Amino acid sequence: MNATRGTAVGSAQSIPEGDGHPLVEPPVLGGPEESDYYLLGDLLTDEQQALRHQVRDFMDREVTPIINPYWERAEFPHELVPKLARLGIAGFQVSGDGCPGMSNVTAGVVILELARGDLSVSTFMGVHSALAMTSIGLLGSKEQRQRFLPPMARLEKIGAFGLTEPAHGSDVVKLETTARREGDSYVLNGHKRWIGNATFADYVIIWARGEDGHVGGYVVEKGTPGFDAQVITGKTALRCVQNAQISLTDVRVPAENRLAGGHTFRDTEEVLLASRFCVAWESVGAAIAGYETALAYAKQRHQFGMPLASFQLVQYRLARMLADITDMVCMQYRLSQLMDEGKFSMPRVALAKMHYTERARAILADARDMLGGNGIVLDYHVARHLCDIEAIDTYEGTDTVQALIVGRDITGYNAFVPVAAGR
């Protein structure tokens, strides 16, 4: 493997020779052969493998060389959107109306490759496809799907998904934003927080409580009076993603923009199940990036006159990482098959999201350490992934929330809401 594949980027200077050995130049990502130890790629069809390589090449060629300055400036790389559109992947598993209709396995390897390259880009695509487009695909009427999905599949119109509120994150089922019917419109009032893409999105799906007390989805189109989205600044993770604090003040939405199949919060949860599955794949991709970088770096970096890769303790750490990645990929392929067979459940998906995110955080922290000082320099990419994985840990439900979902399923006890002593 050529450990220095790709071009040196960012602020990397040409590095002087030291100790008779070349110092390591960024970037140092490896190829798929480095992390696919049990040849799980062989389980993919030729088409799936070709798409996977296409997305990987795209990320290596178009994203890796430009992403760090955007991350430092906390700007979204709009220049990538038309290029992402040409990949034809927007919408992931959503089918019909110009959408790719991928199987869960295909969508999974696509998301893995997006995330291996960059978690801000995979999050942008995830919010647009797995949250906004999936909401419309699963809960929209035929007319709504025909109207909204084709331009979204071409990435001409961008989607966002507004569920979380300032006062309701893990307990978002208690959301307080309201939707009141007035003639041919619904009038929305309330606040949303953390909503990705919302500062520039064309369609923001706002989840609000109707007069019947049930939660529904309302497509708010760009420029609607009373809709105000302010970017949340000072983030230390996913700095390219534009997360917004939203105020809705008498926002009037035509009645035909209420998602026809969204009757209760259970319908919203169908969307969350599908997107949580995609987030699990993101963690696998991020973990692979950490491992590949640590391995390639250890082969190139010399200390005490020998490559780091020759030291027993370094090999032990690399072997542990590889075992974790192999474990995650095996589990995730099986979960994807179960999803394709319709044998899915929220606890099954929650177990995956919890486990991989926890492993990915550990692998990236280890990789960061194995690059020494270079581990905290953006040029080597591990630092960015390490910061970004913190947000993946939180969004779509924290580690704790996933554990509570699994715990309730395996024990029969709901531990979400504690009962006060004496009650």
Ligand SMILES: Cc1cc2nc3c(=O)[nH]c(=O)nc-3n(C[C@H](O)[C@H](O)[C@H](O)COP(=O)(O)OP(=O)(O)OC[C@H]3O[C@@H](n4cnc5c(N)ncnc54)[C@H](O)[C@@H]3O)c2cc1C
């Ligand atoms: C970068 C980013 C992007 C996001 N994008 C979107 C988006 O596009 N759209 C959207 O709608 N939302 C989005 N979110 C919101 C995200 O889903 C929430 O942040 C998440 O659900 C957690 O909610 P919270 O931040 O309010 O934390 P809280 O719910 O306040 O949780 C704080 C802590 O308390 C713990 N906790 C909560 N309840 C319990 C319990 N019962 N038992 C034990 N511990 C508990 C949690 O695990 C956590 O550790 C995004 C968040 C981030 C950070």
